[in-house]
Amino acid sequence: MSKIAFIGLGNMGGPMALNLHKAGHHVAAFDLSASACEKLAADGVAIAASAQAAVADAEIVVSMLPASAHVEALFLGGEGKAGLLEHIRAGALLIDSSTIAAATSRKVAQAAAARGIAMIDAPVSGGTGGAIAGTLTFMVGGAPADLERARPVLEKMGANIFHAGEAGAGQTAKICNNMLLGILMIGTSEALALGVANGLDPKVLSEIMRRSSGGNWALEKYNPMPGVMETAPASKNYAGGFGTDLMLKDLGLAQENAMAVKAATPLGGLARNLYAAHSLAGHGALDFSSVLKSLQKPA
Numbered sequence: 001m002s003k004i005a006f007i008g009l010g011n012m013g014g015p016m017a018l019n020l021h022k023a024g025h026h027v028a029a030f031d032l033s034a035s036a037c038e039k040l041a042a043d044g045v046a047i048a049a050s051a052q053a054a055v056a057d058a059e060i061v062v063s064m065l066p067a068s069a070h071v072e073a074l075f076l077g078g079e080g081k082a083g084l085l086e087h088i089r090a091g092a093l094l095i096d097s098s099t100i101a102a103a104t105s106r107k108v109a110q111a112a113a114a115r116g117i118a119m120i121d122a123p124v125s126g127g128t129g130g131a132i133a134g135t136l137t138f139m140v141g142g143a144p145a146d147l148e149r150a151r152p153v154l155e156k157m158g159a160n161i162f163h164a165g166e167a168g169a170g171q172t173a174k175i176c177n178n179m180l181l182g183i184l185m186i187g188t189s190e191a192l193a194l195g196v197a198n199g200l201d202p203k204v205l206s207e208i209m210r211r212s213s214g215g216n217w218a219l220e221k222y223n224p225m226p227g228v229m230e231t232a233p234a235s236k237n238y239a240g241g242f243g244t245d246l247m248l249k250d251l252g253l254a255q256e257n258a259m260a261v262k263a264a265t266p267l268g269g270l271a272r273n274l275y276a277a278h279s280l281a282g283h284g285a286l287d288f289s290s291v292l293k294s295l296q297k298p299a
C-alpha cells in the first residue's frame, strides 16, 4: 500500500480520496476549505495540517483542484512563495486529475521532471456519482511507464483508464469530451423544455428519448429536469455535481485550444456563451444541468 497525499477534497476529490483510504492506502489529505476537510475526517481519512505536511513523505501525490491557476500556484508557487514541488521528494509520482489547460499541465510536468518528480495528467469523467462509486474514466497524458506506476492507484478510483498520449494529451481528450457534454446537456434541456411546454410528462418523454435516437449520457445518468431522476443534481436543487462555472471554464479551454489549431467548433462556442449567460444570471455555483432554467419558463 502506498503513502498518498491528496490535495483538493471538493465534490470530486473528497470521494476519490475516500476510495483510496478504503482500499487501504495511507492517505494524508488536505484542502484549503475547513468544511471539506471535516467531511473527510468524519469518514476516517487523516487530514494534514497543510499541503506541505501532506506531501512530506508521500510516494504519490494526487491533486484535484478547480482550474489551471490553482494547479500552477500550488505546485510552482509565485509572488515570492515557494511551490509545493519543492516539498515533494524526488522519485515521487504526481497525478493531477484537475481539468486544466494542456499547456499548464506540460509546464508543471517539466518543472516536476527537473526536480526528479514524474507527473501524469489524469483528468476524469463520470461526475460525482462516478467518483463515489469508484467508476471514473481517467484520460492520461504522460510516459507509459508513469501510467503503469499510477495504474494500481487509479484503479481504486476508476473503471476505465485510457492513455491519450504525451504530457497534456489527457487534458486535450478531456476538453473534447466536455465540449460534447456541454452541448449535449443544452440539447437535452431544450428538448425536455419543449416537451413540457406542450404538456408532456418529463419522465415519460425522458424515457422515450433515452430509448430512441436522442439517447445520451444526460438522459441515462444526469437528467436536468427536477424530479425525473432522484439521484441527479436537478432533484437536489442543482446542488453539488459539476458547477456551471467549471463547465464554463472547460468550454473556454476548448475554445482557446480551437483557436490555437484553427479548428471550427461552432456549437462549442455557442454552448460556452449560453453557460456564460447562465452564470451571469447568478447560477454559476449551481450544477451545470441547471442550464435548463435558462431555457424554460419559470414554474
Ligand code: NAD
Binding pocket: 007, 008, 009, 010, 011, 012, 013, 030, 031, 032, 033, 036, 051, 064, 065, 066, 067, 070, 074, 097, 098, 099, 100, 124, 125, 126, 127, 128, 241, 242, 243, 246, 250
Ligand atoms: P470543487 O470546487 O468542488 O473542489 C475543488 C476543491 O479544491 C475545493 O474544495 C477547494 O477548496 C480546493 N482547493 C482549491 N485550491 C486549493 C489549494 N491550493 N490547496 C488545497 N485545496 C485547494 O471542484 P470539483 O467539482 O471537485 O472539481 C475539481 C476538478 O475536477 C475541476 O477541474 C473540475 O473541472 C473537474 N471535474 C469535475 C467533475 C464534477 O462532476 N464535479 C467531473 C469531472 C471533472
